[in-house]
Structure formats: structure tokens, C-alpha cells
Amino acid sequence: MRRIDAILIALGVFFLGGIVYYGFVSIGFDATQAGIWSQGLLVLGLIGWVLTYLFRVFTNNMTYHKQVKDYDDAFFAKQLEKMSPEEIAKLMENSDSENKVIRNE
Structure with a gap:
């Protein structure tokens, strides 16, 4: 992966978090709850990515x-x-x- 690819992925995740936050606000969550839920989804996504990485490491893939x-x-x-x-x-x-x-x- 090139450096620009990593930067674009990071920016994509950043903007996706904002879109999810505003999505929660638009369906009726207050700002605090929308922030908590969007951060929770980000953490779950990060944990999922780390688990797939660890799986590839331990299977030598x-x-x-x-x-x-x-x-x-x-x-x-x-x-x-x-x-x-x-x-x-x-x-x-x-x-x-x-x-x-x-x-x-």
C-alpha cells in the first residue's frame, strides 16, 4: 500500500464518521448520543479490522x-x-x- 492510499483511507474513515454522526442526528438522536453511537461504531469497525489482521498474521496469509x-x-x-x-x-x-x-x- 502506498502512503497516499493510507492517507485516503484515513480521510475516508474520518468523513464516514462524520456522515454517520449526522445520520444519527438526522434520525432524532441528540448530539451527545449521536457522538457516542458513531464513536462506538468506529471502535467496533477498528476491532473488526484488527481481528482480520491478526487472523492473517497467525495463518501466515x-x-x-x-x-x-x-x-x-x-x-x-x-x-x-x-x-x-x-x-x-x-x-x-x-x-x-x-x-x-x-x-x-
């Missing part, structure tokens, strides 16, 4: 993690393309023997 995984996959695919069939067979044998050692431990 962040953009950085995806980029690293894609890079690793592309790197290993390129390395496999460079290897001869004999080298791949030798690598598979080594992998199988290591898996057997791990299972026996």
Missing part, C-alpha cells in the same frame, strides 16, 4: 509470506530444471534415506 513462498517455489523449480535426471534421482535417494532416518528416531 500476509503478502510478505506469500511473496517469499512464491520466490522459493520459483527458485527450486528453476534449480530442478537445471539438474540432470541422474542428479534428480540421486537427490530423491538422499531424501528417501533422510526420511527413513527421521521416521526411525
Whole structure:
């Protein structure tokens, strides 16, 4: 996300809060109650956003993690393309023997 995107989102939330406040005033709330309810909705929205962020963090579903995984996959695919069939067979044998050692431990 670019800096201007973050600024525009913040301004959008700010103006949305004002619109919600005036919406509450227009349906009959006094200024104090409208302020409390609009702030309450803002806090609930913020808590919801933080919860979605934490969910993405704990499930490793962040953009950085995806980029690293894609890079690793592309790197290993390129390395496999460079290897001869004999080298791949030798690598598979080594992998199988290591898996057997791990299972026996």
C-alpha cells in the first residue's frame, strides 16, 4: 500500500464518521448520543479490522509470506530444471534415506 492510499483511507474513515454522526442526528438522536453511537461504531469497525489482521498474521496469509513462498517455489523449480535426471534421482535417494532416518528416531 502506498502512503497516499493510507492517507485516503484515513480521510475516508474520518468523513464516514462524520456522515454517520449526522445520520444519527438526522434520525432524532441528540448530539451527545449521536457522538457516542458513531464513536462506538468506529471502535467496533477498528476491532473488526484488527481481528482480520491478526487472523492473517497467525495463518501466515500476509503478502510478505506469500511473496517469499512464491520466490522459493520459483527458485527450486528453476534449480530442478537445471539438474540432470541422474542428479534428480540421486537427490530423491538422499531424501528417501533422510526420511527413513527421521521416521526411525
